[in-house]
Amino acid sequence: MGYAHDIGGTRYRFGDLAALLARATPPRSGDTLAGVAAASAAERVAAQRALAELPLKTFLAEAVIPYEADEVTRLIQDRHDLGAFAPVAHLTVGGFRDWLLGEGADSAALAALRPGLTPEMVAAVSKIMRIADLVTVAAKCRVTTRFRNTIGLPGTLSIRLQPNHPTDDPRGVAASVLDGLLLGAGDAVIGVNPATDNVEAVMRLLEMLDMVRTRFAIPTQSCVLSHVTTTMLAMERGAPVDLVFQSVGGTEGANRSFGVSLALLKEAREAALALNRGTLGQDVMYFETGQGSALSAEAHHGVDQQTLEARAYAVAREFSPLLVNSVVGFIGPEYLFDGKQIIRAGIEDHFCGKLLGLPMGVDICYTNHAEADQDDMDTLLTLLGVAGVTYIMGVPGADDVMLAYQSTSFHDGLYARAVLGKTPAPEFAAWLDRMGIGRGEAIPPALSPALIGLG
Amino acid sequence: MTAPTRWQDLRRFTQARVGLGRTGHAVPTAAHLDFQEAHARARDAVWSAFDGDRLAAECAGLGVPVLRVASLARDRREFLLRPDLGRRIAEADATRLAGEAASGRIVLVVADGLCAEGVQRHAPALLARLVPVIDVGAIVVAEQARVALGDAVGEALDAAAVVVLIGERPGLSATDSMGAYITWAPRRGRTDAERNCISNIRPAGLGFGDAAAKLLWLLGAARALGATGVALKDEMPAGILPTP
The missing domain is CATH 3.20.20.70 (Aldolase class I)
Incomplete structure (x- = not known):
């Protein structure tokens, strides 16, 4: 399944979820070396906007690496807890960012959510967060x-x-x-x-x-x-x-x-x-x-x-x-x-x-x-x-x-x-x-x- | 030696930066500037220019052909960002090298790697010890080059084995370390698991005599085995190393 977003009259297309995530990633040399980085700042922000509109549920339906091909994908999907996911199940990635930064997402709520989150959901939301956002949310997490x-x-x-x-x-x-x-x-x-x-x-x-x-x-x-x-x-x-x-x-x-x-x-x-x-x-x-x-x-x-x-x-x-x-x-x-x-x-x-x-x-x-x-x-x-x-x-x-x-x-x-x-x-x-x-x-x-x- | 009672006495046990003392929560000024100096030297070493002309001239008297090659990385920045380009040579260069074929012999590649400084300074001394005792087909001076570039060079020259002498990533304590990677039957696509490596070759580390002896031993073992890499264990007896 493909994704797309228009910026200034140009349509940017992203062939699959992996491509969308990669193009939305803030710049780093390794993604360029791998040939997966956005080609321009506009393409990157187009990907970030498309990603923000993506329902979180998409990550349960579409794997970035096939289930059959990779035991880490199997681990992620087999361990996912739908009950724990329920509080954010209705959200998009953008909505999830707002939820994480909101006052309702306190230490207890974040701890309860863990089994409902996949690494791909967490990586996705981080790509549309600034450093201050990432610091704010991490500071609310308690792990002992x-x-x-x-x-x-x-x-x-x-x-x-x-x-x-x-x-x-x-x-x-x-x-x-x-x-x-x-x-x-x-x-x-x-x-x-x-x-x-x-x-x-x-x-x-x-x-x-x-x-x-x-x-x-x-x-x-x-x-x-x-x-x-x-x-x-x-x-x-x-x-x-x-x-x-x-x-x-x-x-x-x-x-x-x-x-x-x-x-x-x-x-x-x-x-x-x-x-x-x-x-x-x-x-x-x-x-x-x-x-x-x-x-x-x-x-x-x-x-x-x-x-x-x-x-x-x-x-x-x-x-x-x-x-x-x-x-x-x-x-x-x-x-x-x-x-x-x-x-x-x-x-x-x-x-x-x-x-x-x-x-x-x-x-x-x-x-x-x-x-x-x-x-x-x-x-x-x-x-x-x-x-x-x-x-x-x-x-x-x-x-x-x-x-x-x-x-x-x-x-x-x-x-x-x-x-x-x-x-x-x-x-x-x-x-x-x-x-x-x-x-x-x-x-x-x-x-x-x-x-x-x-x- | 008396038992250490002062903090700085710990320095006698390790080259690590122990016993620096403190001013508040920071290191004292002198220790801070020692660090800054070491980092500055390491940074400059990474970006130090490789003088291929000078090195080729220094190798000219060894009695074997000295060839030149450069990787596809056009400058230092591209070399650091694109390790894939630092492993490759242009097709035209491969063709040119093929004309100098050193079939069945050993090719010595001298490459700048992550730090030109040490190779520039130390490679001639090591080559002078190696060339008289092994069957060298050619010395190849390679710029903006990573280890695997030796595979492309060795393949083009039809070498039995390639030894790549290369600048190692500088640390704060040494900016002149040279590594030596041996690959039997070199050809493009070989992996690091198919090489043997000797590292920290420098006067204050593994000396040139010891390094040459170890390379000679490994090349002999590789010839007997017909391979390098994980299959070739370094079982050279410690006693046969000559004193430096």
Whole structure:
């Protein structure tokens, strides 16, 4: 079925729902690379007007990727809850924007709506929303998750402590962990990206992180962000695995390129649940996503990268994750070219994730071949803080010496908490207080480096 | 060494920016400007111009033909936005290369990639170690080029294998890293899973002697296997690396 809209005497036609969504998307390099972007500003706004008139119900009748061809489409359609959808079932996409921004759409109404929304509906409405709209609605969403602490409570901002090291040297990683703890980071997770996916190396890191956590009695969780199959092997061999990490995408093909399927993720989650290591809850999964991953895997089916990103959130929410974040500026300038595109995408990703019910964080970041700098990251960080982002990354001095990109620093986390009046997760905040962290530049005796093998 | 008691003592364990101290919630001025300087150098490195003439001249004395080629990306901006164009060469160039066929031999491609600086500086030293010990059919200097451009070049030259020496995306700590990608039986359409890679080649990383030894080992293993990529595991014993 086709769509059309007239602007200034010109009729713009859109062959199907995927084309309509793609042409309506605010500009970004990845959609141009994929050949799906609007050719002009007028075509884009024509698509946005046509999209605004589209009944939300259309998304239940027409799939952007066929049901038979893609297990992510099957997941989305099979899990859709018509009862939950009822409050907005009569609306168009434009009407849905007005509804979301209205006073009736409070935290409780938005939470009740989640099972009735598909990723495509959420992506569609985001395309006709400005940054202020996306921030306003996301700030009303409440998502709380638990493992050894409570993440996502109103008024909190959590931080993943990311202590990467180019050769996975345990003492180098431990030094970055201690540095981050001294600057109040680590309540979301202490999570290392390993330099290799070698299972022995991954197990050494898991054991070291668990040692640090138990020596200092930190109410948090650790994670080594290896491939899910490596983590499963580590669990089989008795390694202390708190969270299972995996990168996921919005199509079956993108997930295949990551070496995963829905069945494999289910199996990994069950293995982690069986370890029963959570004390306050059993949210054991950690997912990363990012616009452009499906195109990069040549598995995008002509769908724009932001709609596919929202579909990745359907994959994530199937497994009740503790944490989900977009790695928004990491994938490169061929997908998001500059600070403006990265900022818009980061705000969209957070909005879509939150509206679908995810504990959404963002890796506010850029690579050195993108047209972006720390000022852009400060802008995105401040906007996301106002939007109530669940967590951000904490990297020593914002410089990841293993992955060679820049994210937010431990100091940036302190800044965001201070200017926005946010606190860490309550259990972690109490621990920081007990340890005497945050009072001057001396290392408190309770956190002596010697206790974790640094001497 | 005494146990660390001061925050900045953590710096002895990692090159990460730990122990920066703080002023309010921010990093002190000196640390802030250190970061700005590192980022400025990385940015300039991405946009640094590749002097193909100079590189070709430096390779001229190695005793093998030195050829030139450019990708379909017309400038740096297009190169960054259109990775597909950086992987392709014009048909006319493919025809021209075919006239220089290096059938069954190894072709060494030197490409700017995401950072010309390191390749410009380090490729001649590595080539000088490689050319005497392997059967090189040609050296090809390639501009605005991504790794997969080597497939098109290798196919046109009918090479047994192609080794692409290419500038790696600069980080804040290194702007002169060079990568080496080996592809057996190169032809257009090969995937990254069909290559082997050595990265971080630079004086402060993997030295030229070690890199040349590893490339030699991988090329030998690839010849024996008739393939590169996931099927070819790097099982080179650590002990056989010469001291740099």
